[in-house]
Amino acid sequence: MAAGGSASRRAQEARRQERLLREQWQAAREEARRWEAASEGERRIAAQLLVLTARGWRLLVDRKWPGTRAANVDMLLVGPGGVFVIDVKNWRTAPETTGGKLRAGGEQRDPHVTKLLAVTKAAEGAVASLGMSPVAVQPLMVFAGHRLDAEVGRVRLLGEREVGPTLLSERHRLRAESVRAIADHLDRVFPEYEGSSVNPSVTPSGADPSSLAEPGAAGKAAAPRSEQPDGLFDLEGLREAAVDAALRAPIEQWMSFLHPDQVALVRRNWTGPARISGPAGTGKTVVGLHRTARLARHTTGRVLYVTFANNLPRVQATFLRTMSPSVADRVDFRSLHSWAKEFLQEGGIPVRLDRGKALTAFNLAWKWTGRESVLTEIDPDHRYWKEEIDHVIKGRGITSFEEYATVPRRRRRSSLRRVHRQAVWRLYEAYEQHRTERGFHDFNDVLSLALAEARRRTEEGQRPYAAVVVDEVQDLTLVGVQLLHTLVGDAPNGLLLVGDGQQAVYPGGFRLSDAGIDIRGDRGQVLHTNYRNRREILEAALEVVADDTFEDIDGLRTPGRRNVDLTYHDGEVIRVVEPTQAAHDQALVQALHALPPGALPDTAVLCPSIRAIDHYHRLLEREGIPVCPLDRYDGHPVDAVKIGSYLRAKGLEFKRVFLPDHDAAVPQAPESVSLPGPDANRRPSYETAMERSELARSQLFVAMTRARDVLWLGSVRHRPGCAR
């Protein structure tokens, strides 16, 4: 979130920070003066890092590099901004970076980079063995006596003036407990360097036996090349960074700790397409994001991170930027359709996407060929048949009746005889005729066009991405998955599919084998430990889908009540049943008003329909409760209750979730399914009614499992049907 606050608050904070910094800086300079072996430039660097230690950072100095006989690590710095492996350089000549290489005085200095990367790898290993994601570890080279801010590969190069302000303004990734745990662990893994002649707790490396230091600088006695007046050296830069950090609203905390099994998945080399599945809250997305960061860091190409929903990529992009800012610009976070549209436009292929016209075309086709057809025996609701066209016919890229006549209609419960399929086909043809006459596209057309274009470009040898990560893959259509697969083919570490069939919230489906994707051996991984939901909340959610066996994209059927290992207990499920809508809404408002201060950013009100969202949005605004629609949420904290649909909440999580009137959209028995408008007196078949209520239960399950600590379930008693 952007720094905010009034000008006077800013000025006041600036003055406070300045006072504090003066004191911290004086103390740090005193301490750094005692580092006799260091040059003046190195002392100034040390003083800046010591200022950081007064602000929650831990500095480990002159450490032994484990696994080597005598090599050392200059500094390890652990703080809210992450873990930094620091190599301090005291070079006479200014460092330069050209063509991704480090040079100084006309000479190649790449061995220094290689050494720092190697020691960083050791630090990553140590951090990973603790169960934390290695992406939080960053190599940093700091140059005494020089000004600079550059990068060579993943190594950041900073001058002595730049290091303090840069680290101080790093976004916060680690909580205080994490900083402590990591620093303690690194302290053990990288023991004090015995050969050091200096006080290892405060002194930068003065004697590096495996030194790659510039000849002539080894004695550390070189005169400082940029004499600075003692005292308030670069206090200005530090002050600005400190003020900004103090005013910045707390960012959404993102998980840096991973279980060692998850770390293994982040780092694993897969020889072809891979898949990570597992029940809700088991860390699939976290692993997917950490792996994305790692892939971006270790490949030269771009990485595409795709989901079906529009808002999720925005949120995930923010998380990745927080977690691993240096690679963020190498990853494209996109919803599948917006990416496909851009991809076509880049290739000069015109796209005339028009949702409104598509709806009109379908309604006309239904009027001409559907409404009086045999289809109404199965389901009189035209939406069921629109889904059939969208998810089964066009979603699978079917273009001939022969193909449709025999295709397995995955996750559709109604069994269609040939005569029904013929009727569906007539409906499809009428729709397509109208669409092509009017010259517009629907969402499925965009994906089919993009698939054809991707195949064409692949044949020409064009590969725009080194890797593609797909989150919530169960929501995609077959054509969507084929498109993403085409982009990277079966390349090693190319395609990663992340998802959970139990959370499928759209009709229809596909199997990986239909898409020609072969996931074998260790390339199919299942996570089992839920790290999000408190036990009581997960129990309540599983109760809703307990009887709904589901088929995942690998074709396996799984019972609704799955075995999940739980990490948290003591959650709260609050059930509120009121006799009238007004009393129910009043109870919701009271509960929201009763939240403790600061609770709004972690609270969501989720609804099954647009109409319900509008209703509760207005209600909350009337009651003076700040509201942020999920459509606009981008992963930065906002001091408002989030509001949105069950579908928009996919992949997200909140400490408290309120589901007003939660059972109204979930008919208990198929007989109680009622259709809207003129079809109100006509009943769908048992199978399609079952399918509908199953889908509604899946959606409710997704909404319930967004809650970490508190789940509020509101009901109005007079309504027909209720959730389990």
Ligand SMILES: Nc1ncnc2c1ncn2[C@@H]1O[C@H](COP(=O)(O)OP(=O)(O)OP(=O)(O)O)[C@@H](O)[C@H]1O
């Ligand atoms: N090893 C871990 N230790 C502690 N918390 C973890 C761990 N792994 C994941 N988490 C946390 O668990 C929560 C759920 O993770 P995530 O959103 O990645 O799960 P998911 O499987 O993608 O969920 P869903 O399918 O329901 O969207 C997040 O808050 C995440 O930070």
